[in-house]
Amino acid sequence: MRADRPGPLRHAWLRKSLLLLLLAGLWEALARWQDNALLLPSALQTARAFAAGMLSGELPGYVAASLAVLVQAYALGVAGALVLTSLALGSRSGRDLLETLTAMFNPLPAIALLPLALLWFGLGRASLVFVLVHSVMWPLALNAYAGFGSVPETLRMAGRNVGLNGARLVFQVMIPAALPAMLSGLKIGWAFAWRTLIAAELVFGTTSGQGGLGWYIFQSRNELFTDKVFAGLAAVIAIGLLVEGLVFQTVERLTVRRWGMQRQAPGSPG
DSSP: OOOOOOOGGGSHHHHHHHHHHHHHHHHHHHHHHHTOTTTOOOHHHHHHHHHHHHHHTHHHHHHHHHHHHHHHHHHHHHHHHHHHHHHHHHOHHHHHHHHHHHHHHTTSOGGGGHHHHHHHHOSSHHHHHHHHHHHHHHHHHHHHHHHHHTSOHHHHHHHHHTTOOTHHHIIIIIHHHHHHHHHHHHHHHHHHHHHHHHHHHHHHOOBTTBOOHHHHHHHHHHTTOHHHHHHHHHHHHHHHHHIIIIIIHHHHHHTTTTTTOSOOOTTOOO
16 A cells, blocks of 8 residues: 655644644634724734834834843753752752752742842842742752653663763763753743743833833733734744744754654654
């Protein structure tokens, strides 16, 4: 029997693009049926508002302000998580410290710390960085610790048998073996931090005299520019998709998938 040839929809990006077009068509139809741009602007109106904001430089300015805070806080959160994980791997007291702190703080929503952050650091970037570090640190520390703990003892013994000890064993055996769990923690921390940042900016707006993307959405809502509100939300989604597709999937493809440590989904690009 003749085998079926792969069709044009074998590419995941093409299937997802068609799905997005379908959703945009449904949105356009619903908006035209509602016929109230103040409550629900159409997809075309939102696209025009998005394009106008990008061309004027207004929207990129708000996006840049948000990403500047996010990158700083994300780096600090990753560093803190790695320190906690190193302590947990090095001693029993460090493990107890990590387990206690994560049990206390991981279930605590970062946005709930915003009143304390405002009290301690005032209305500025430091308050945002504080709540975002909280968003990143705990899920990454948990995943990294679980990843290192799941490294098989036979793999460690194999590394020692070929002469790997100390830092060489950690960097050439332990970290590659724990990388899938660490990448999962990095993605979770990124998602938590990104949505916490937008929520925090919606609450108290500008930092250091310059507003972020959440403030742009809030300000547009106050001025009844609903199409700009949707354009801001579209920017939030677009940045999330870009980071997931261009950063995390690229890292996964160059590391854990190439090493055969993660199964590739059917239809996904090689």
